[in-house]
Amino acid sequence: MPANALDIDGLTVRHGDVLAVDGLDLRIGRGETVALLGPNGAGKSTTVGAVLGLLHPAAGTVRVLGRAPADAVRAGCVGAMLQHGGLPGEARVGEVLHLVRGAYADPWPLADLVATTGTTGLLGRDVDALSGGQRQRVLLALALAGQPPLLLLDEPTSAMDVEGRRAFWTTMRDLAARGTTVVFATHHLEEADAVADRVVVLAGGRLVADGPAAQVRSAVAGRTIRLPSGRLPEPLPGVTGATRQGATVELATTDVEATLRALLAGGVPLTDLEVRGASLEDAVLSLTTTGGPR
Incomplete structure (x- = not known):
């Protein structure tokens, strides 16, 4: 079994004339909780897209649990909550969960899944009637439906209130304790400081810092x-x-x-x-x- 959940070597991604990721090298071990930080345009979402096989790099390689990204996704090794993820309309939450869980040979048991993600009371709710925070919890349940060893999150708490964000990160800690590798991009730096084992800072598509939050903070004198x-x-x-x-x-x-x-x-x-x-x-x-x- 591969030692790392994620191996990125020399990743370079272009969007037209824009160099979005510039020769990124990154290793993420199994079971780590890692925050991807940086301003808008730093390359965080592009990196997540490349890991999911949604983008074709101009150069470099990405290996997810020893596999090519598309192969890892097809094998159910990766769950993802993307910043602009959507849900099918005119359906109930329970119906959507049933549909997605049916795509996996060994889905997460429903009772444990909804308890873990805080969606127990939402199964009979129409998807179109969900609040922003409720939609995020349902999207998390869908991302976890196949019990993936790697979870990718892009701004996962953007629509949540303070209570919802606290509950969400409690869930992330529980997942990490079970051995799930969690990689998340966020602008809520206090969340990264409190939750992540390690922070990776990107700027202009390049890696500018990588280490525990305390180590990154120490880079600023005074x-x-x-x-x-x-x-x-x-x-x-x-x-x-x-x-x-x-x-x-x-x-x-x-x-x-x-x-x-x-x-x-x-x-x-x-x-x-x-x-x-x-x-x-x-x-x-x-x-x-x-x-x-x-």
């Missing part, structure tokens, strides 16, 4: 000190910028200890002071605007 707005002593060592937001001020500093000592010596009350490192959002923004390491 810290931020947040405190109630008021008169500040000058100069403040290490401070590279200050931003006032209502009743608070944020100080960007390259030497947090020196800045804190100066604030204390200047008589600034340290009540409600907060010190934090770079967020994943800060890191991704920095990496994708500067180009980052190749």
Whole structure:
């Protein structure tokens, strides 16, 4: 059995004159939960499309569990929720699930499938009457109907409220615990930070960072000190910028200890002071605007 769920070597994809993915090399091991991050046009959805065999690369290879993408999909090895996925109209949820499960030799048992995806109460509902979040849960159930070892998600929580997103990621953690490899593209970076074992950052179709979220965050130097707005002593060592937001001020500093000592010596009350490192959002923004390491 292949060691990796996904092997991508030198993947290059063009959309007309646009180079969407530029020589991408990526390995994803079985059972990993991996977030694909980057701005619009970074190549995330194109990469997902190539893994599903929906796009023909100009160069490079993609192997899914040791198979060509189309072969892996036909064998039921891959489940997918695409950003613009649709459902057939004039049908009930239970009918659609029955149809899709019937395409697999060993479908996920219905009772467990609907319990896992939170669709138990939706089986008798007309597809056209579903809310955005309910449609996403049904699409997840369809993606999992064949018990695929690899699940690809493209902006899976875009139509969900906060409660729905929390429930969705609880389901993803349960799937990962069962050994499912989960690869998802998202703009919700707090989700990636909380859920992913590893984040892969793309910019301009190229890989600019790959590793645990903490490692990617560490690529951004400095810290931020947040405190109630008021008169500040000058100069403040290490401070590279200050931003006032209502009743608070944020100080960007390259030497947090020196800045804190100066604030204390200047008589600034340290009540409600907060010190934090770079967020994943800060890191991704920095990496994708500067180009980052190749």
